[in-house]
Structures are given as structure tokens and as C-alpha cells.
Amino acid sequence: MMPPVVLVSLVLSPAIYLTGRSHILAARTISLIALMIMWLTFGFIARGFAISGTQIYTQGTLVFSFDGLSLLITTVLLILSTLVIVFSIPDIQNKPGEDQYYAILLLMTGAVIGFVSAGDLFNLWVWFELTAISSYLLVAFYRENSDALAACAKYLMQTATGSILVLFGIALIFAESGYLDFSHIQIAASPLTIVAGTFFILGFGVKIALAPSYTWLADAYTEAPSGISALLSGIITISGLVALLRILAVLSGEMINWGAVLIGLGTLNIILGNMLALRQSEVKRIFAYSSVSHIGFIVFAIGISIYAHQGVGFQGGMLHLFIHGLMKALAFLTIGAVIYVRNTGLPLRINDLSGIAHREPLLAVGIITSCLSLAGVPPLAGFVSKLQIFYAGVTAENLPIIILTVFAAFNSVLSLGYYFPIINALFREESILPQRKLTPGIYIPVYALTVALLLIGIQPSILNVVIVPAAQTLSLLFGGQL
Amino acid sequence: MTVLHILFVCAFILLGIGLYGLLIIRNMIKIIITIQIMIKGAMLALVIAGGFTGQLNLGQSLAVTVITADTIVAIIGLALAIRIQERNGTLNVDEIVNPES
Numbered sequence: 150m151m152p153p154v155v156l157v158s159l160v161l162s163p164a165i166y167l168t169g170r171s172h173i174l175a176a177r178t179i180s181l182i183a184l185m186i187m188w189l190t191f192g193f194i195a196r197g198f199a200i201s202g203t204q205i206y207t208q209g210t211l212v213f214s215f216d217g218l219s220l221l222i223t224t225v226l227l228i229l230s231t232l233v234i235v236f237s238i239p240d241i242q243n244k245p246g247e248d249q250y251y252a253i254l255l256l257m258t259g260a261v262i263g264f265v266s267a268g269d270l271f272n273l274w275v276w277f278e279l280t281a282i283s284s285y286l287l288v289a290f291y292r293e294n295s296d297a298l299a300a301c302a303k304y305l306m307q308t309a310t311g312s313i314l315v316l317f318g319i320a321l322i323f324a325e326s327g328y329l330d331f332s333h334i335q336i337a338a339s340p341l342t343i344v345a346g347t348f349f350i351l352g353f354g355v356k357i358a359l360a361p362s363y364t365w366l367a368d369a370y371t372e373a374p375s376g377i378s379a380l381l382s383g384i385i386t387i388s389g390l391v392a393l394l395r396i397l398a399v400l401s402g403e404m405i406n407w408g409a410v411l412i413g414l415g416t417l418n419i420i421l422g423n424m425l426a427l428r429q430s431e432v433k434r435i436f437a438y439s440s441v442s443h444i445g446f447i448v449f450a451i452g453i454s455i456y457a458h459q460g461v462g463f464q465g466g467m468l469h470l471f472i473h474g475l476m477k478a479l480a481f482l483t484i485g486a487v488i489y490v491r492n493t494g495l496p497l498r499i500n501d502l503s504g505i506a507h508r509e510p511l512l513a514v515g516i517i518t519s520c521l522s523l524a525g526v527p528p529l530a531g532f533v534s535k536l537q538i539f540y541a542g543v544t545a546e547n548l549p550i551i552i553l554t555v556f557a558a559f560n561s562v563l564s565l566g567y568y569f570p571i572i573n574a575l576f577r578e579e580s581i582l583p584q585r586k587l588t589p590g591i592y593i594p595v596y597a598l599t600v601a602l603l604l605i606g607i608q609p610s611i612l613n614v615v616i617v618p619a620a621q622t623l624s625l626l627f628g629g630q631l
Numbered sequence: 632m633t634v635l636h637i638l639f640v641c642a643f644i645l646l647g648i649g650l651y652g653l654l655i656i657r658n659m660i661k662i663i664i665t666i667q668i669m670i671k672g673a674m675l676a677l678v679i680a681g682g683f684t685g686q687l688n689l690g691q692s693l694a695v696t697v698i699t700a701d702t703i704v705a706i707i708g709l710a711l712a713i714r715i716q717e718r719n720g721t722l723n724v725d726e727i728v729n730p731e732s
Contacts, residue, residue, distance in 0.1 A: 271693055278700040285707050295718040299727045302711050306662060309704050310653060313669045316697065317646060320676035323693075324639070327684035 152206045152213050152266065153190035154223070157183055158259025162252045169248025177238055180251040184231050187258070191223060198618070205268070212268030212330055217618030218391050219266040221467060224615050225384045225474040230258045232594035233376040236482055239590040240376060240489055241290075250290060254377075257283035257385070265391045269330035270319045273392055277315065277356070280388075281308045284381060288373045300368035307365045311355030318348035318396070331395060338403035346407065349396050350414075356389035359448060360417035363441050367425070370437035371496070375485020378433065382440045383478035387447060387470055394451065398626035408456025411448050416553050418445025419560050426567045432497045435567050436480045439523060442564065443473045449557060450538040455627050457545035463620040465537035471612060472522075472530045472605060479598035480519040486512055486591045492584040499570050504579025509587060513575045515595040520568040522602050525561045530605035535561055639679045645672025659715065659722045663708045670701045 150156075161183040169176030194215050197204045204215040215223075234254065241247050260283055264276035285308075289301035319329075325341055326334050336342055355362040366386070370378045397407045422442025429435045447466045454462030487505060488497055490512075495501075506513040522531035535558075542554025605612060649669030656662050674694040681690015715727055 282703055292714055298711060298715050303728055305708055309666050313673050316673040317676055320680040324680035324683045
């Protein structure tokens with residue numbers, strides 16, 4: 150049977166929509182209950198994993214396999230989904246289409262869990278499509294705003310093209326080996342691996358905003374509702390990397406070293422994200438381009454490990470994936486809280502952040518924590534993960550990689566150039582008066598994430614239980630072919 | 632070069648036509664049609680890939696599943712096009728897309 154985590158979301162999502170049309174309170178309650186059930190069933194899967202390793206569920210010919218990578222992404226996803234649903238209850242109140250919002254949010258959560266745990270190629274593609282479809286609908290939630298519609302159109306055209314490229318790659322692998330499930334495919338070294346790998350890197354690269362297909366990201370994150378921006382930027386965009394890595398692991402690495410390709414593209418992402426973020430004046434766009442940069446860090450770390458046959462880069466990449474999910478979600482949720490409080494309907498510029506430190510000091514603490522953590526300032530969590538990535542680069546003992554690691558470190562410092570104006574603006578005199586008070590639904594997720602970032606920064610080993618299995622899974626995937 | 636090889640190349644030619652169209656076409660509904668051309672190419676590639684390995688049934692069932700998923704994408708794209716036409720009065724992607732960097 151299908152894993153209960155996914156089944157719950159697929160079954161309850163239409164139920165939320167149908168009940169939400171008449172009673173919106175029922176929709177919110179059922180979505181929270183559905184998340185609690187998903188946590189419970191995920192707990193069983195995690196316990197099974199701790200006892201006996203990879204958990205496999207089969208439904209007919211579909212295979213779902215929960216290994217360390219799936220568990221890591223599912224953990225972050227369930228944490229962020231819970232916080233985003235709690236945040237959205239006051240944020241989306243009385244907006245048109247509210248009932249559809251909760252239904253599609255739950256569907257997207259289940260679809261991403263299916264995406265990262267798919268055990269064969271076509272299954273992977275179907276869940277990829279479902280994730281993409283539900284995110285198109287959520288990005289275009291503010292359907293009266295022509296900027297949001299334009300952002301969704303751009304996002305749709307690029308992601309649809311990406312999924313078609315993935316489909317061509319799947320067709321190539323199917324033609325070559327006759328199998329679709331990951332345990333049976335072994336592609337020998339031939340020019341086919343380069344072609345298929347290119348299709349997958351381009352196709353999944355659109356999804357994870359890898360250079361050069363990142364242009365949809367800034368518009369989509371800016372125009373989406375704040376909770377959706379937090380969820381997308383935190384975990385859903387980067388979850389495509391799991392699929393890409395699983396596929397690159399079965400393609401032989403003799404003709405082209407995938408680690409080198411990932412290092413190059415990751416570095417490109419880092420510098421492009423930073424350069425573009427420096428030019429922006431709208432706060433959500435700054436955080437969106439910062440996401441491009443951090444995705445570059447994760448891909449860079451994983452590329453180093455694949456290229457240099459070590460395990461530290463995998464750990465650094467997975468740790469940064471987890472921590473970046475929390476940091477970026479905190480950033481978008483606090484900005485969403487500011488938008489909620491100001492309630493002007495206009496895009497939030499840096500100058501509009503004036504006065505928050507005086508009026509809502511705890512929100513200011515949240516913004517400062519997220520900005521400093523994103524820049525990698527100790528003792529916050531972002532410092533720990535970036536340190537591990539740079540350590541992985543330096544211990545690779547390969548001069549070009551060391552040069553690129555130093556370059557990445559400089560870029561990490563450069564990112565302060567667009568975080569400091571945000572922090573600076575918080576302390577100025579107030580320019581826009583607040584119109585709404587903060588409700589617990591808005592500030593509880595913000596406080597929870599702030600405390601989590603501080604705790605992880607001081608004692609990062611509390612994350613070992615999720616990071617180490619994920620890094621071990623990656624080592625196993627890439628150790629076989631190295 | 633069997634017939635299967637020629638058809639496989641045709642699937643990639645369809646992909647190429649679709650990508651070229653995606654670059655030069657300016658009307659949003661025509662872009663959605665272009666994406667549909669690429670999808671048909673992908674379906675052909677899946678069926679032919681099944682033919683190469685003797686599993687035509689599996690290839691055909693994959694292609695039918697692709698029809699379902701990509702029809703939904705086309706529906707969402709067309710719904711977006713309707714809304715954009717209402718808001719902006721134009722379907723030209725140059726004028727719809729945000730002018731920011």
C-alpha cells in the first residue's frame with residue numbers, strides 16, 4: 150500500500166475543499182488534523198527506519214522507498230507545513246479562494262513527500278508534476294494582482310519545459326536499460342550518459358533554480374502569499390535536488406564527472422544570486438535572490454563531495470539544506486508578518502520596514518536573526534552549516550576547489566551587503582502606521598523558528614539524527630560508482 | 632537504422648521545434664500550444680523507448696499517464712491566460728512579464 154503519510158494528504162485534500170466551501174473553519178481544522186496525522190504516521194516510518202533501515206512500500210508496481218534523504222526532506226517539510234498553516238490562518242483570512250488554499254497546500258505537502266520517496270523514475274515524474282501543479286495554483290493565489298499572474302505564467306512556462314526535459318531523459322534511460330526502478334538501472338559509460346545527464350540537469354535545474362534557469366524564482370516568491378513563499382523557498386524548491394542526485398548516481402561518472410558540473414553550476418548560482426540581490430529594493434525579492442545563492446551553496450557542497458570522494462561535503466550540504474529551510478522560512482514569515490501588520494496592499498520596500506524595532510521589537514529580533522543567520526554570522530545556525538561547507542572544500546586538497554571555496558566564503562560576506570540595509574531600516578523612525586495587531590497565529594511560528602535557529606547554532610549536534618542518515622545515503626548512492 | 636531509431640529522432644525533432652517556438656513566439660496561448668507539441672514529442676519518445684526494449688505495453692501506459700498530467704498543466708495555463716487577458720487586455724508575453732530584473 151501507499152505510505153500512509155502521502156495517502157492522508159491525498160484523501161483529505163478534497164475533503165478540505167468540499168467542507169471548506171461552506172464552513173471555512175472546518176477547512177482549517179481538518180488541515181491541522183491532517184498534519185497531525187501525517188506527523189504520527191511519519192513517526193512510525195522514522196521509527197521503522199531507525200530499526201531496520203530503508204523502508205519500502207509497494208502499491209502494485211509503484212515503489213516508494215524512504216531512505217535518509219527522504220526522511221530529512223520530509224522532516225523539514227512537515228515542520229514548515231505546520232508553521233505555515235498556523236501562520237496562514239490569520240494571514241489568508243477572508244481572501245477569495247481561501248478554501249482552495251488549504252486543500253492545495255495539503256496536497257502539495259503530500260506530493261513533495263511522494264516526490265522525494267519515489268522508488269522508480271516514472272513515479273518520480275508523476276509526483277514532480279503534482280508538486281508543480283499545486284505550486285502553480287498557490288503562486289497565483291492573489292488572482293486580482295496582475296503581477297502575481299505574470300509571475301505564475303513565467304513559472305508555469307519554465308517549469309513545464311523543465312518537466313518535459315526530465316521526461317525525455319527518462320525516455321533515454323528507459324530505451325537504454327529497459328528498467329525504470331532505481332535498484333535495477335545501471336547505465337554503462339557511453340555518450341548516452343552525458344546526453345541523459347544534461348537533460349536531467351536542465352530539467353531538474355529549472356525546479357531547483359540552478360543556473361541558468363533561475364529567472365522564475367524572484368517573481369514567483371515575491372508574488373506568492375508569504376506562507377507559500379516560506380514553504381517554497383524553504384524546502385520545496387530544493388527537494389528537486391534529491392531527485393537529481395538519485396538519477397545522477399545511476400548514470401556512470403566515467404565520461405563526465407558530475408561533481409565538477411555541480412561545483413561549476415553551484416558557484417555560478419552563488420555569485421549570480423548575490424549580484425542580483427544587491428540591486429533590489431523590494432524586500433521579498435532580496436530574500437528570493439538570496440535563496441538562489443544558498444541553493445548554490447548546497448549544490449556546491451554536494452559537488453565537492455562527489456568530485457573529491459569524501460563524505461564531509463554531503464554532511465555540509467544536508468546540514469545547510471535543513472538550516473536554510475528554517476532560516477529562509479523565518480525570513481519570509483517575518484516579512485509576511487510585517488506585511489500583515491502594515492496591510493497597505495503595496496509591495497514592501499526596504500524603507501517600509503522603518504520603525505519595526507520600536508513598535509514590534511520581537512518581530513525585529515526575528516528579522517535580525519534570519520538576516521544574520523543567512524549571512525553566516527556566529528553563533529547562529531547559518532554559521533555552522535557554512536563552516537562545514539567551507540571545511541569540506543578546504544579538505545578536498547584540490548587547488549581549484551580551494552580557490553572556489555575561498556570565493557564562496559567571500560560571497561558569503563558579500564551577502565551582508567544586502568542584509569544590512571534591511572537591519573538598518575528596522576531602527577529608523579516609523580513611516581507607515583500599523584493597521585492590524587499581531588495575532589498568535591502570526592508570531593508563534595516566528596518565535597519558534599528564531600529559538601530553533603539559536604539552539605541549532607549553539608548545539609548543532611541535535612540535528613545529527615536526521616543529517617547523518619541523509620549523508621550516509623548520499624555516500625552510498627555515489628560510493629557505488631566512484 | 633530501423634524505423635524505431637528514425638521515430639526516436641523524430642521525437643527529439645519535436646522537442647527542438649517546441650524549444651524554438653518557446654523562444655520566438657510572443658502570444659501566450661501559442662506558447663501553451665508549443666508546450667503541448669513538446670509533450671507529444673516526449674510521449675512519442677516514451678513509446679519508442681518501450682519499443683526498443685520490447686515493453687511496448689509499459690511504454691504506452693507511461694504515455695497515457697503523461698497525457699493526464701500535462702492536460703492539467705495546459706488547463707492551468709489557459710486559465711491563467713484568461714485572467715491575464717482580463718487584467719491586462721493583452722496576451723503578448725513581452726508586455727505581461729514584470730519589467731524588473
